[in-house]
Amino acid sequence: MITKEATEVAPAPAPVTPAADQRPRTSHRAWDEVPRWQIYVPLSIYLIFTLIPFYWILLFALRPAGSTSLVPWPMTFEHFEKVWNERDFGIYFQNSVLTGVATLLLTTLVALTGGYALARFDFKIKRGFMLALLCTQFVPGALLLVPLFQIFAELKMINSLGSVIIAETVFQLPLSMILISGFIRNVPYSLEEAAWVDGCGRLTAFRIVVLPLLRPGLIAVGSFAFVHAWNHFLFALMFLSDQTKQTIPVGLNTLMSADSVDLGALAAGGIIAAVPVVIVFAFIQKWLITGFSAGAVKG
Amino acid sequence: MAQAAAVAKPPAPPRRRRASATPRRLPYLLIAPAALLMLGFIAYPVISVFYYSLQNYNPTKPWRNGYAGFDNFVHAFTDDPQFWDTLTFSAKWVVVEVGLQLLFGLALALIVNQTFVGRALGRALVFSPWAVSGVLTSAIWVLLYNSQTGITRYLADAGIGEYGTSWLSDTSTVFPAAIVADLWRGVPFFAILILADLQSVSKDLYEAAEVDGASRLKQFWHITLPHLKDAIVLSTLLRAVWEFNNVDLLYTLTGGGPAGETTTLPLYIANTSVDAHNFGYASALTTVAFVILLFCSMVYLRLSKFGGEGK
Numbered sequence: 001m002i003t004k005e006a007t008e009v010a011p012a013p014a015p016v017t018p019a020a021d022q023r024p025r026t027s028h029r030a031w032d033e034v035p036r037w038q039i040y041v042p043l044s045i046y047l048i049f050t051l052i053p054f055y056w057i058l059l060f061a062l063r064p065a066g067s068t069s070l071v072p073w074p075m076t077f078e079h080f081e082k083v084w085n086e087r088d089f090g091i092y093f094q095n096s097v098l099t100g101v102a103t104l105l106l107t108t109l110v111a112l113t114g115g116y117a118l119a120r121f122d123f124k125i126k127r128g129f130m131l132a133l134l135c136t137q138f139v140p141g142a143l144l145l146v147p148l149f150q151i152f153a154e155l156k157m158i159n160s161l162g163s164v165i166i167a168e169t170v171f172q173l174p175l176s177m178i179l180i181s182g183f184i185r186n187v188p189y190s191l192e193e194a195a196w197v198d199g200c201g202r203l204t205a206f207r208i209v210v211l212p213l214l215r216p217g218l219i220a221v222g223s224f225a226f227v228h229a230w231n232h233f234l235f236a237l238m239f240l241s242d243q244t245k246q247t248i249p250v251g252l253n254t255l256m257s258a259d260s261v262d263l264g265a266l267a268a269g270g271i272i273a274a275v276p277v278v279i280v281f282a283f284i285q286k287w288l289i290t291g292f293s294a295g296a297v298k299g
Numbered sequence: 300m301a302q303a304a305a306v307a308k309p310p311a312p313p314r315r316r317r318a319s320a321t322p323r324r325l326p327y328l329l330i331a332p333a334a335l336l337m338l339g340f341i342a343y344p345v346i347s348v349f350y351y352s353l354q355n356y357n358p359t360k361p362w363r364n365g366y367a368g369f370d371n372f373v374h375a376f377t378d379d380p381q382f383w384d385t386l387t388f389s390a391k392w393v394v395v396e397v398g399l400q401l402l403f404g405l406a407l408a409l410i411v412n413q414t415f416v417g418r419a420l421g422r423a424l425v426f427s428p429w430a431v432s433g434v435l436t437s438a439i440w441v442l443l444y445n446s447q448t449g450i451t452r453y454l455a456d457a458g459i460g461e462y463g464t465s466w467l468s469d470t471s472t473v474f475p476a477a478i479v480a481d482l483w484r485g486v487p488f489f490a491i492l493i494l495a496d497l498q499s500v501s502k503d504l505y506e507a508a509e510v511d512g513a514s515r516l517k518q519f520w521h522i523t524l525p526h527l528k529d530a531i532v533l534s535t536l537l538r539a540v541w542e543f544n545n546v547d548l549l550y551t552l553t554g555g556g557p558a559g560e561t562t563t564l565p566l567y568i569a570n571t572s573v574d575a576h577n578f579g580y581a582s583a584l585t586t587v588a589f590v591i592l593l594f595c596s597m598v599y600l601r602l603s604k605f606g607g608e609g610k
Contacts, residue, residue: 034515039415046407047424053439053483054427056450060442068448110332117329121322129330136341137537138592140544142565143585146572147344147351170340173333202325231432233547238573249434253551256441263442270438277430 060267079268083255089269091244092251096230099161099247100276103168103229104222107176110169111221112214115180116206120189133174141171145238152239163239164247168229176221183217184210223280230276248273348589351582359576371583382584384559385567386591392478392563393542397535399482404489405531409523411490412497422494429487433547440480440552441467467553470560477561481548489534496530497523532603539599540592564588 061079062072083089118126141148148167149158157163187210195205233249240246246254252273255266355367375382411422428436443450446465455462466476500523508518546565549555555562555570562570565588572581 034413036415039410039413042406043410043421043425046403047421050424050428050483053443056443057439060448068452070453110336113329114333117326121326121329123326126326129334132337136337138540138589138596139341139345140540140565140588142544142546143568143588144341144344144348145569146578146581147347148340150347151340151344166336166340170336173336177333227430231430231435233432233434233551249432249547252434252438256438256551257554261441261445263445263448266438267442270435270442273435273438274431277432281430 057267057270060263061271063264065264079264080272083265083268083272087251087255087265087269088243088246089248089251089272092246092248093272095161095245096247096249097276099164099168099236100226100230102161102165103172104226106165106169107172107225108218108222111173111176111180112218114173114177116184118177118181119184130178133178136171136174141167142234145234148235149238158239159242159245161240161245164235165229167235167239168232169225172225172228176225179221180214180217183214187213220284223284227277227280230273348582348585351579352586354579354582356579356582357575357577364579367579371580372587374580375583375587381559381562381567382564385562385564388561389543389563389565392561393539395478396481396485396542397539399478400485400489400538401531401535403482403486405493405527407486407490408493408497409519412494426487426491428484429491431484433484433545434551436480436484437548437551440476440483444476468557470557473553473557473560477549477553480552481542485538485542488538492530492534493527496527500526528603529605532600532605536596536599540596543588543592 059070059072062075062077063069064074064076064078084093117123118130152158152163152167155163157166191209192202192205195209196202200208231249233253236247236250237253240250248269252266252269255262255269352371353367353369355363355365355370357363407425411418411425415421431439444466446452446463446468449465451460451464451466452462454460455464466472504522505518508522513521543563544565546563546569549561549563549566550569553561555566564584568581568584568588571577571584
């Protein structure tokens with residue numbers, strides 16, 4: 001898709017003059033030729049705005065405390081050591097990974113079974129159920145903190161990562177299920193039927209025939225669930241009061257709300273928070289741009 | 300081979316298969332886990348919010364607990380200036396954020412949809428803040444805005460502004476400062492969705508317009524924009540709801556301050572329930588927020604004639 005159009009068109013031809021000629025010499029792809037500066041100038045300005053904050057956090061994380069140099073030199077890793085060991089980011093990291101992975105698995109599994117039902121069966125409450133899924137998009141988790149807190153207190157789950165995992169999963173589920181049912185619908189039913197004829201049960205047929213085809217979609221849905229749980233802050237802040245149970249976003253907030261903020265530690269902590277997300281997105285980027293709207297926007 | 304696919308309902312599979320012998324109950328079994336989770340942790344909390352909104356409920360003042368009728372609502376609308384202040388600020392926040400995000404996101408999508416050298420890298424960089432969390436965004440912008448070693452220090456070095464300026468603690472600068480921080484990670488959301496939708500505009504349309512001598516601006520106005528309309532309507536709506544509800548960024552960046560200047564309604568609700576333990580009143584405010592969101596969404600979808608002409 002990416003056609004490398006390396007030929008720099010000299011002075012770009014004036015776009016289209018609403019000229020009077022009946023038959024303009026449309027060089028077939030004339031519509032494609034925007035003057036180069038109209039691309040590079042605004043793009044560069046925007047990129048400066050995007051990249052300075054990233055540079056800023058790297059700068060603060062890597063230069064020694066008290067330095068005001070604008071390049072991270074001499075480079076130091078003291079902030080990382082400090083935040084990892086003294087500020088408990090080592091523990092937070094473990095908790096965040098655990099929460100993220102558990103949310104990923106739970107969300108994908110539950111959304112997969114539900115999504116299969118929505119894609120392959122007609123049943124009485126299907127329309128109502130779909131509508132309920134869409135409605136949940138308007139229900140803000142932030143406004144349900146109090147009742148959720150009461151429920152988890154009742155279940156004796158306050159201060160356990162389980163409460164956060166369940167809460168994150170529940171709010172990820174509806175969209176994940178809608179997306180997955182869309183992916184399943186794209187796999188022809190006849191493939192599954194052929195496997196039945198060959199003597200497979202429904203489950204085996206699903207596992208052998210459908211599941212491999214769903215892999216890209218499941219990876220994407222799972223990644224979103226992971227990143228969402230990794231990034232989300234409010235549930236962990238509310239349901240986990242024990243210092244050793246908290247997650248990275250809560251740790252960052254603690255650093256920020258200190259009386260005098262240790263900027264180097266904050267920057268290093270921020271980078272620790274960003275690394276897994278960057279890795280995940282580098283991994284799914286391609287799928288993100290081409291396939292996202294198909295499921296998410298068009299419903 | 301193809302005739303099997305054309306049939307909507309599956310032909311009865313061989314009798315021996317146990318799994319497919321229970322097609323009537325199977326779909327319900329399959330959605331049961333999701334349905335139970337959503338009933339327990341979304342539906343039940345929503346109902347309990349409605350219930351508590353009609354109660355006086357404060358664990359620290361149990362002697363006053365009990366049925367309150369519409370007292371909580373009456374109090375909010377007639378006797379609580381903070382409710383109106385935070386509601387106004389929420390509206391201002393959502394309109395400015397979503398408007399600017401759409402504007403910049405649309406422009407960026409149009410740019411990176413062109414063919415140019417370095418496009419793949421350009422796209423990756425432009426989209427990069429999208430996955431950054433609200434708390435991390437706050438952390439980054441706290442570093443940028445801090446009064447000692449933030450961006451203002453280097454601006455002052457260059458002779459612009461004064462040393463020790465802190466945009467986040469000055470009531471006149473905190474709003475734009477917070478807006479810019481949230482724009483930074485919000486614009487890519489629109490850029491990604493609009494770019495995805497741009498891929499599906501038929502190129503023939505542009506070529507035809509070209510032949511007819513339509514200017515680039517006209518092509519945008521008459522071809523691109525109508526094509527994008529549904530995607531724009533839906534993404535602005537989802538984003539507006541999200542911006543209204545989301546408290547991560549403002550909670551950590553400004554804490555609603557200075558002097559309550561940047562407190563949104565959800566932030567006020569969180570404070571009312573968490574700090575003041577006034578669950579009954581917080582529930583009433585939550586109910587009001589639900590109703591406002593629902594009403595605004597309906598009006599917006601109606602006014603924009605979503606999904607109307609065309610498809």
